[in-house]
Amino acid sequence: MNILILVFFKYFNILFPGIQFHLYNVDLFFRVDPINKMILPLGLSYIIFTVLSYQIEIKRKTIQPEKHFGYFSLYLFFFPKIAQGPIERPQQLIPQLHQSHSFNYNMVVEGLRQMLWGYFKKLVVADRLAIYVNAVYNNSEHHNGTTLIVATIFFAFQIYADFSGYTDIALGSAKLFGFNLTNNFKRPYLATSIQDFWNRWHISFSTWLRDYIFLPLAYSLTNKMKKQKYLYVSADKWIYLIAIMVTFVICGIWHGVGWTYLLWGVLFGVYLAYSNWTKDFHKKIRKRFHIKKTSRYYTVYKILLTFILVSFAWIFFRADSITDAIQILRKIFTSSGPVFYEISSNLVFAIFGIISLVIIDIKREYYNARWSILYSKYPSVRYAGIILIVITILLIGVFDGGQFIYFQF
């Protein structure tokens, strides 16, 4: 039933393009004509996935049903997470709802800090990059390959800053009230493999897919398939391939209607299946060339390779159609030229935003105990850091027209 609601609102006019649905074509509260102009309930995909999580956990008997309607409603519609998640598990959030919460200085301060950093990511980085990305991707036929590569890299950082910025604001605002929500991002562009990327990107969603689709499917296939080789490949690898492809097709469809999202999901499925199938081969190569898994250069190589693969997939995610995506790819590989810039300051601010984000992520990943400004033991340094972020937002933040990208899902 829940999935039907989601399908109805998100995919109806695509699945049944000829049918005009006039449910809202009355002057009760508002007038919206055909279904393709119907107002999509805010955060519908997140709410449906939260409900499904609740139902599955009850079926698995890991939690008891919540009998208080107020607590249950709050679990679904807790305002910091309503628009873009995180998709909270019932065992994580419902117990917190039952606890009494009073003013907690440390949590409030931590929440405000996190919100401030979220606003920086959204206003200074994501919305600035969006100006360039939109200018290029909306007119991709007029741009050369070099510009399209830059726009694709910018989009990779735009969507990260946008979504993780929102998450920081959501988590921060929940902390103001004494609630801890699930962290959705853990420096995804420092991932050393695609699998690692999905352990760091949209974590509440990727773990949802893992726990409720991938693992049950893989477990069920394991029970059904005999432990033997099929076409010279072990059953385990076939099971992984089928389970991962199904999981990522659903992942793609969840993100939106259209072949671009589906292909984006399939691409990640292929990446992961390839990685799984060639695991032994890579091990042999490393051994042959005496490459240590912990080598710094090898880590940098893996991070860059993962980033390139992820950015390649983002082309399909961002392009308006498959035709556009193919045209962009063709241009990337065949045409070069100078990088487009309409307003040079915009490009400078965009690069500044990316560098800030990368530096902070590297610092948090590898040197977390050192050079902390917002968490310095000296109050003057902490205050200076906060003021610096506020002033930077006022100086180069984008205050017009920015929309959180993930609102649409």
Add this chain to the structure above:
Amino acid sequence: MTSSYFRQIIRFISKFLLIVSLTLVCDRGIGTILRYFYFRQESGAGYRTTYAIDSTVADILILGSSRANHSYVPDIFEESLHYSFFNTGREGNFIFYNYAIFKSVTGRYNPKLVIVDISPGELIYSVAEYEKLSLLLPYYKSHPEIGHIVDFKSPFEKVKLISAIYPYNSLILQIGMGNLDLNKKRVSDDKGYVPIFQVMKNEKIDTAKISTCTIDENEIRALKDIISTCQQQKIDLIFVYSPIWSIIQDSFCNTILSELCSVKGIRYFDLSNSPAFINNPDYFADIRHLNDEGARVFSTMLIDKILQNN
């Protein structure tokens, strides 16, 4: 509720107020510095806007976007009409920007001739047009007539302007460049006119069709106000649709503009697809802008039309 609980709240409020106060002090300080350097610019788009608003006393005033900025050559107008000239055209800015410049200028003096370079498509409602009003924020407090136009953008602009930095948001590099002598050499302008010397390469002429769209009533009101002010203050006003490398089938917006001009008795020259240009790609720098050679031919042609129609 224990005393430690209240102590936590008081501790938080005191620290929060301290940070807010320090931030406000920094905001004021940096905002004042930015303001000083913004109005001290000697080159660039910001300088030209300030000059148009505060200083120009030119007899002929060109209003418009980048298409105006690159299309009207001062010396040709000055030599032919024997009037002084200033081109206020600015990249990516359309009717609201022109309206703001016009209000400021006519509040100071009466030009003899105002030419509004306009594409009828500018009348279409677009959120982006309102967002571009941010460029006028540095003048919000000192020029009430501009503040009134900026208020179209959002009722919250007054609140945002509590910050002294906000009016200069995203302008820091432009302010820096505008204060460098180097910038004057890099982007030279001649009485506002910025020539382009490149020639368009291999652009096929395309056809754009606008059959119906939402017209922005605020923009129509702004145009009507420009027309009535000109009529009251006896300023000669001409609307011009300058050449473009595209066949625009825009009967909808064009009719609205033509009707507005004919009802009010204002001259409107549609030279967008003039044969002299549509057959000469060498006159264009790109599909929207004339190069210097094209601008000179266009300026001469326009002056002939103005004199013929006088």
